[in-house]
Amino acid sequence: MKKILFPILLVVLPMLSQAATAATQLDTGFKIGPAIILISMLVLFVLVGFLFRARDTADFYVAGNGISRVGSGMAIASNWMSAASFLGMAALMYGTGYHGLAYVVGWTGGYVLLLILMAGQIRKYGKYTAADFIGDRYYSQALRTVGAIIAILISISYCVGQFGGIGLMFSWILGVEYNVAVLIGGSVVLAYTLISGMLGVTKNMQIQYVIIIVSFLIPLFILTYKFDYFWMLPQIGYGSLVSDIVAGIPLNETHQLVNSLGQDFAVVPSPEYAMPWDSASGQTFFQWIAIAFSLMIGTAGLPHVIQRFYVVPKSHDARWSVVWGLFFICILYWSAPAYAAFGKILSASPEVGKLAKDAIVVYTAQLGNLNPLIVGLLAAGGVSAAFSTVSGLLVAGASAFSHDIYVKVINPQASPSRQLLFARLATILMSIIVGVIALLKLALIGQLVAVAFSLAGCTIFPLFLLGIWWSGSNKQGAIAGLIAGGLVSVIALTYFIAEKYGIALPAHDFISYWLGAWYFAWLGAPLALVVNIVVSNMTPATPIEIRKFLIERVHT
Amino acid sequence: MxxxxxxxxxxxxxxxxxxxxxxxxxxxxxxxxxxxxxxxxxxxxxxxxKPTPEPAYLTFQSVWEDVEDNSADKVELQEFGKSALSVLGKIAISDKEKATLENALSWSIYQLTPDSLRSALIARVQGFEKIKAEIVNISNPDYVSARNALSKELSPVLVLVSNDVRRNILPLALRSSSMKVLTDDTKVSLPAIMEKYLIHNQxxxxxxxxxxxxxxxxxxxxxxxxxxxxxxxxxxxxxxxxxxxxxxxx
Incomplete structure (x- = not known):
């Protein structure tokens, strides 16, 4: 096999390189090299998905509990490392400097909470989905249904940002309009999810993780080497770059270091890039804290993240899979700020013009004059990151509909094949809804995804936290807490949407600042917890069988 | 219970x-x-x-009163133009703020140019703007040569040393249409813009x-x-x- 592959590679790679060199520019022309890499990657994903496809509902939902903890850690990382991590995080730091680090901290720190408060216990509870847990723990079919609907809303909200990222990258590679790119990319990811289901997804996620991280790191090593920073560990090497941005980089009279457009690697002193809550960023200390906090508790309430703990055999494995998952995630999160810093300097000249922030990772590699194949690999990695997350989200959403609403509420006698059919129908419907919303381009990818986190933080997180750790939390308390958290969410999102359409609501500035769409969970989550506790104490106690179950199964 | x-x-x-x-x-x-x-x-x-100003802000503060009164001398105008360029080199500025800063820079260059050469200056900048509007690629040799020539010609007016990155920004930030007058809008909004971009929490x-x-x-x-x-x-x-x-x- 190797004897055949090697000559093929020898012939194909230079051809690819030549084709890509001719086509790759900052403009929107069709780029054949990156397109071939992307298509190859997608074919690989579909093949792997097909080989490990779901054969029944248990496989479709949770991959039959047969994944090792390192493998599960990789799947957690891949599932997590979405377009928001791959593209959006650098975009936020590129645009708002130190403020963007609130997203880095928020999207990693939440795993500590998830581990120490929930991971093992969720696995011991032994339910398939978040709604399953809610319905069971709070002994209410209505809450199960509401939980499923919330899980679907969160999945949709999260997917919108991913579709945006897929659209941007498809648009860049194929040289088509954003709207067309969203339709093409959305159709491909839908087809892939329908073919594979969760088992295929889990296997794919391990492959996707490797592709994502390799495609993200290789350009970074080259950039740091090329621009004379400590390239052996670029995650540390870019520190000097940040300091250089703060102090300014003078012109090099020999013009040795230039970007792909021939502009000097130089910048005026720009302390606003690194200084905390700088007025130039338009962001405050409160917003930094509120975003980090909301993202962290949102992490511990996301259905598709929680669901990952069911694919490991024991709670011990669930715990260790978090450690591995977080470590794998951090490799990318240590690296993303470096792209933003390089992007800042390489696009510093007014001649470069305004770049789409969400594509700054790819533009940075282009402006750094890297080999077009490497840039293409990076773009394909971005698509892969979005794909891996979208698949998990669509499965989580489909599970919520098929398992928690259709089977548990509407038709308990449904056959496994009918369940699978409904899961797939739900996947298609969700994809259509997500695609339509993605076309509206409501905000940056990272910000759109942050909405899903706040929504999860206000609704699912309090139910899980109290449901696991306090047997006194009862159905009435859960309903009241959910109403409180939901109300805060509705207010914040109403003001956000009104602003987008130019409608001025009462106290607009006040609400938009204190309940921003990316961080309203800072208020919603604590409020939901307090209301749940107060109402639970005022109403009949939790049934004895639930208490017994908590003691004997979850906390023993 | x-x-x-x-x-x-x-x-x-x-x-x-x-x-x-x-x-x-x-x-x-x-x-x-x-x-x-x-x-x-x-x-x-x-x-x-603590709010810590960049040197460019201190310079701006020291000359702004005279610039506003139209009584600034040559050195003060040079410092004023350089401080505006320091902000124009930053990426995150909005289009409206950019227009204000470009007016400040263009006006200071105009004021620093002898009366007899002012018409020629405007013609030079207009010529460059025309080339810039016509090109489809910024590596166009005519454009690059016109840009470098304008930078070389005007950098001494602001006393920009050879490795000062603002030399590269200067020709791109000049606007022939806003050279003659420092507008009232600029006078009102410029101090806040300078404060926003040149003071940092350190x-x-x-x-x-x-x-x-x-x-x-x-x-x-x-x-x-x-x-x-x-x-x-x-x-x-x-x-x-x-x-x-x-x-x-x-």
């Missing part, structure tokens, strides 16, 4: 089994370290920070360098992530030991 329920009550803060007690203590310790490390450090940054934590980074940046972008992985690892090890000690079987 009924007595029947007393034996079956789970509360994080009132654990009833040795394992639950030990787990609670581990969680409280780790959560405290987690919270203090994240939020405590940001609060410390807030407490220690402290010993931001000014100290660690592994090349500003210390606070290293702490937040690198160290906190290491700490998170470390906390997770410690938790798993401690719970594994606890399970081993208590012979917990799943």
């Amino acid at each position: 009924s007595d029947d329920y007393n034996g079956y009550h789970i509360s994080f803060f009132r654990p009833t089994t040795p394992r639950a007690k030990a787990n609670r203590n581990i969680v409280i310790w780790l959560a405290s370290i987690w919270a203090v490390s994240i939020f405590g450090f940001q609060i410390l940054l807030l407490v220690l920070e 402290s010993v934590l931001t000014d100290t360098r660690f592994l090349g980074f500003p210390f606070h940046y290293f702490y937040t972008a690198v160290f906190l992530l290491i700490l998170f992985v470390g906390l997770c690892w410690v938790y798993c090890v401690l719970v594994d030991r606890l399970d081993e000690r208590l012979k917990t079987v799943e």
Whole structure:
């Protein structure tokens, strides 16, 4: 096999390189090299998905509990490392400097909470989905249904940002309009999810993780080497770059270091890039804290993240899979700020013009004059990151509909094949809804995804936290807490949407600042917890069988 | 609460089994370290920070009164133009702010040009603007040569030294249409723009360098992530030991 592959590679790679060199520019022309890499990657994903496809509902939902903890850690990382991590995080730091680090901290720190408060216990509870847990723990079919609907809303909200990222990258590679790119990319990811289901997804996620991280790191090593920073560990090497941005980089009279457009690697002193809550960023200390906090508790309430703990055999494995998952995630999160810093300097000249922030990772590699194949690999990695997350989200959403609403509420006698059919129908419907919303381009990818986190933080997180750790939390308390958290969410999102359409609501500035769409969970989550506790104490106690179950199964 | 329920009550803060007690203590310790490390450090940054102006802001402040009164001398006009260029070189400025800064820069260059050469200056800038509007690629040789020539010609007017990055920005920021007058709008909005972009929250934590980074940046972008992985690892090890000690079987 190797004897055949090697000559093929020898012939194909230079051809690819030549084709890509001719086509790759900052403009929107069709780029054949990156397109071939992307298509190859997608074919690989579909093949792997097909080989490990779901054969029944248990496989479709949770991959039959047969994944090792390192493998599960990789799947957690891949599932997590979405377009928001791959593209959006650098975009936020590129645009708002130190403020963007609130997203880095928020999207990693939440795993500590998830581990120490929930991971093992969720696995011991032994339910398939978040709604399953809610319905069971709070002994209410209505809450199960509401939980499923919330899980679907969160999945949709999260997917919108991913579709945006897929659209941007498809648009860049194929040289088509954003709207067309969203339709093409959305159709491909839908087809892939329908073919594979969760088992295929889990296997794919391990492959996707490797592709994502390799495609993200290789350009970074080259950039740091090329621009004379400590390239052996670029995650540390870019520190000097940040300091250089703060102090300014003078012109090099020999013009040795230039970007792909021939502009000097130089910048005026720009302390606003690194200084905390700088007025130039338009962001405050409160917003930094509120975003980090909301993202962290949102992490511990996301259905598709929680669901990952069911694919490991024991709670011990669930715990260790978090450690591995977080470590794998951090490799990318240590690296993303470096792209933003390089992007800042390489696009510093007014001649470069305004770049789409969400594509700054790819533009940075282009402006750094890297080999077009490497840039293409990076773009394909971005698509892969979005794909891996979208698949998990669509499965989580489909599970919520098929398992928690259709089977548990509407038709308990449904056959496994009918369940699978409904899961797939739900996947298609969700994809259509997500695609339509993605076309509206409501905000940056990272910000759109942050909405899903706040929504999860206000609704699912309090139910899980109290449901696991306090047997006194009862159905009435859960309903009241959910109403409180939901109300805060509705207010914040109403003001956000009104602003987008130019409608001025009462106290607009006040609400938009204190309940921003990316961080309203800072208020919603604590409020939901307090209301749940107060109402639970005022109403009949939790049934004895639930208490017994908590003691004997979850906390023993 | 009924007595029947007393034996079956789970509360994080009132654990009833040795394992639950030990787990609670581990969680409280780790959560405290987690919270203090994240939020405590940001609060410390807030407490220690002081608004610190860039040199360009101090220069602007020292000349602004005379510029506003139209009584600035040559050196003051040069410093004024350079301070406007310092902000124009930053990426995050809005289009409206950019227009204000371009007016300030273009006007200062115009004022620094002898009367007899002002018409020629406007013609030169207009010529460059025409080339710029016509090209489709910024590596166009005519465009590059016109840009470099304009930079070379006008940089001495502002006394920009040879390695000053503002030399590259100068020709791109000149506007022939806003050279003659420093508009009222510019006079009103310029001080706030300069303050917004040239004053920063700095402290010993931001000014100290660690592994090349500003210390606070290293702490937040690198160290906190290491700490998170470390906390997770410690938790798993401690719970594994606890399970081993208590012979917990799943």
